[in-house]
Amino acid sequence: MVPRPYIVKRIRKDTVDTFTLELGPKDGRSHFSFAPGQFNMIYIYGVGEVPISICGEPSNSTLVHTTRAVGSVTKAMSKLRRGDIVGIRGPFGTSWPVEQARTRDVVVVAGGIGLPPLRPALYHLLAHRDAYGKVVLLYGTRTPDDILFKEELENWRARFDLEVFVTVDRGTPGWRGNVGVVTTLITKAGFDPTNTIAMIVGPEVMMRFTALELMKRGVKAEAIYVSMERNMKCGIGLCGHCQFGPLFTCKDGPVFRYDQIKDLLVKWEI
Amino acid sequence: MSTPRMYRIEPDALNELIQSLRQQHYTVIGPTPRGAAIVLDEITSTSQLPIGKTDEQAPAQYRLKERGDDAMFAFSAGPHSWKRYLFPPVLKLFSSRKNGEGFQISEELPSSDHEEKYALLGVRACDLSAIQIQDKVFGGGTYQDPAYVRVRNQAFIIAVNCTRAGGTCFCSSVRTGPRARVGFDLAMSEVLDSEHYFIVEVGTDRGENVISTVTSRAAEDGEVEKAEHLIRAAAQSTGRSLEPDNTREILYQNSDHPRWDTVAARCLSCANCTMVCPTCFCATVEDTTDLAGTSADRIRKWDSCFTLDFSYIHGGSVRPSSKARYRHWITHKLASWVDQFGTIGCVGCGRCITWCPVGIDITEEFRVIRETYLMKRGTNPNKE
């Protein structure tokens, strides 16, 4: 499978280490269609290829990726300029259960860089707002400076049909928002635990404790979904790197139903 | 085909078979002695086969010996397996060339079909099973590996039934050998006592077409029975075994077994076991550029779950300890493989035992865990 060329339409720095790429097909091919929660393999010429979740609006013609510059490929990616070309393979993997969630309340919990993979799901929920019950976004970051999509969060917060709670692990002088881990927000949010679908992305420990907290409130394990991260090289379940127990994170995931992986999550070095 | 078609061919006719395949533009790959081992490589005549040679295998031990006869297949699985041809250790996936702001990608395709048209001569029953397992891995799912499927579909397979148990094999216990059952075009058994001949069983019409070009005659019942007897004797003399049932329960329930520490104290994480394993399929890709940066290639290479990089996600490896990596390997091979592909990933060839520099024995490691499982079943494991 060979990467298709995409042209950088815009690159934006979101925080000190996080940036957003907006891409369009180089050959003017039609709209890139994907399901919320899926990812692409992004190739930087001669440097390498990395899996990055798709972060934009599913109906939009621009392909959006927000990621943190932590490895050699993402660092090279952060230095791209408008007009540069990247290679795209995808979309790959499973997606958020936006259809099963219809008529139910939806709780979206993001930790740190976990917000981008959830954003397309939020766009979907808001685009079909009447189809869902209450929609809640709980978002925790390290510090106030790490909060992504601030403007959008403000706009969302202003909506009366979406509850948004933001918290940080460490406050900074002048921060008047919440301080505390994201799990503390779960008791604050208004939703009916017996009729809720939850979607969580963040570090594994955060996802585990968030799921526990949700279950304490009465959400069933079968109604909780998480998105896993493992080393992905091929994206299509052939290279073996992303194995998580018997699962291939790239094709059986990255979105998993919590009850199907909860036993694996507590095994060491699985 | 109602009854298997059985032919008898003489050792010289085996050469005719090789030539016939070559005329049909097959590259014939077979066992051949090189240095101190029997490896796989292109052969153009039976003279390149390991005539009169055998091997002595034990944990961390492999020695070639002269037999003093004309046997052509009196040895066991060597360090190479057929996956080197169907799933090459190094494969260029694409090249890209710098082109203004961007780059142009061209997929790497074989220049001619001939290049990848292999006849695999001397595939043992265990390795035949391994090929069938890799067929599921690379061709049986939603996504396929086009390079594998392309080469595999063209491959002509001549199996050889084992008439001698190797020092580290355990095919009969995992029910893959020593007799080839399915998945071959032709399957041969070598008989060498008062006379030297091969019984050839035809598995496909393609096999029938090839054997018809070779001097042969219908095999007599007594000749066939002699070969069958040798195969049965090989099965009975196998020195190792691995019980292939309930492997999932056994390994999944023992992820904290103290044996993982014991084996980790020996394991060097050298990855030999994964390189010689005929079913291990993990690969990585490397993206490289030339010095000027005008062209960049993507190369796929065999990879191993024993390296630290294998499971690296930002900040660290998911399996930093060699204990976790050995546990992952054997659990994948014997347990999660069943979830993934409907079969265990071990065919009992014994290569990982022979080529482990410290002689770690998969059958022994699994036996210890299995015994604990059997002992604990129905009882409280912590009860004194």
Place this chain on the structure above:
Amino acid sequence: METLERILSQHPFFKELGVDYMQLVTGCASNVRFEQDQFVFREGAEANQFYLIREGRVALQLFSPERGHITIETLGEGDILGWSWLIPPYSWHFDAKALDLTRAIALDGKCLRRKCEDDHHLGYELLKRFSHIMGQRLESTRLQLLDLYGVRS
């Protein structure tokens, strides 16, 4: 007082405490209000209350000369604030400052302490409820300590 009792008995903290004890608790309760930036209590002061926050948010803070006011955690609607009243030496270990206009029900710790000493069953019920909250706070503090979102190197 009727409304106070209703509010208290509907709060998960007092769930299934029993009518008699609820009356007793209500007897120790009063409505309080804190303006934005007003301190609910200060580190070192005598701890004689706990609060059930009905509206607004309160920051638990420490002051350090180098870093100024450090917020450890914020509490809001429905949260229970303060347990130092229950455990000797009955003095606050943090500052608590209202971030917004905050309405709460204050419960008289001195009064409850005495009643708990007299009636260990009540004491056990309250301690059980507080240990649950302490456990939760400890868990979230542990998660905070892990600094999960930091870039690992």
